[in-house]
Amino acid sequence: MASDADNRGAGEQSTDDFIRGLWKENPVFVQVLGMCPVLAVTNSAMNAIAMGLATLFVLVMSNTVVSLLRRFITKQVRIVTFILIIATFVTVVDYLIAAISIDLHKALGAFISLIVVNCLILGRAEAFASKNTVFRSILDGLGMSIGFAFALFCLGSVREILGNGTLLGANLFHDEFQPWVVMILPSGGFFTLAGWLLLFNKLGQRKVRAQLQRSDSDAELGEEKFA
């Protein structure tokens, strides 16, 4: 797989911008960015999806604007400018969610406003959008935020299934299931994320080991050829 990535031409660069955020550089599981909303609003799968969509809107819009203005923003004031651009879009999202569903707005509470300080968004503005074209920045924003939403959903669904016995409000088990209340509580957020990270670490290690073995056997083949 690694060699495929190396052989890619410049034409396929844009697909790479998009795919990268989904898995290889997943903002939550690999980069461990934007932890506060990840832990705070994932006590049900629905909240997690709503938060993911709100972040998607803000990230794509802020990436677009930052990328459009990248020639006009001087280096000294860039962080403040980025934060103000992000804050503008977060205000828009805040009012939008309140207009669509008051219940959802109450459930997410201050965490909608707190999207401003999500390190992921500022990080993408600084590391990607301020250096690349608008099209690529939009793709990068889409990929990263879909990866983020995916991670939120992973946590939210596990916590809702174990802590409440439901998924997206639908009852999964009949009355026999005793809910693990701790999973809905704050500590459950920490445990679930720790569990996912463990899984990803384990998979990552296995991949590295497989690659090592493959390169070992390649080396042996090479030696045989020379012999």
Next chain:
Amino acid sequence: MSDEPLWSIFIGASLINNFVLAYFLGICPFLGVSGKLQTATRMGLAVTFVMLVSSTCAFGINRLLIAIDAPFLRLISFIAVIASTVQLVEMFIKKFSPTLFRALGIFLPLITTNCAILGLALFQTNKGYGFAQCLVYAVGAGAGFTLALVLMAGLREKLELALLPDVIRGTALTLMIAGLLSICFMGFAGLGA
């Protein structure tokens, strides 16, 4: 206006609804700077100071915005104030303690994106606290943040020497300890009025 007594606000912000362990605010520095006890204590103090200043400013700004009837500017003005306060603290620390400045590294400017500080400003506005209540709330939240950070740093210093499987080292382990600490802090729930 809320008429909650000051002691109850302090205990609520520092122990019962601890910003890190119950509200999940300020997780990034909590995971990042909690490796060493000394750095953790100083980071806690720096954050408490920023909280105090930005909470005072946020109180004034909120009054102003209500007076000119522009509540939609709240978020933008809060974040601008916080960013400038952090800049001030950064210059102050750089001047008076270059060692601390180096130890805190990238996490010092990142106090700007510390959700705990913006969260504090937003919560105090939502709860409708008066001026004295805001100050106590800020000190309480700062104390709670420092407490969580120091506890975590102490535990992690001990665990440096423990024998652990490779998979669990790093963030996963820190998160598990955080989960256990969070369960411990639930024990304070009965303290509230």
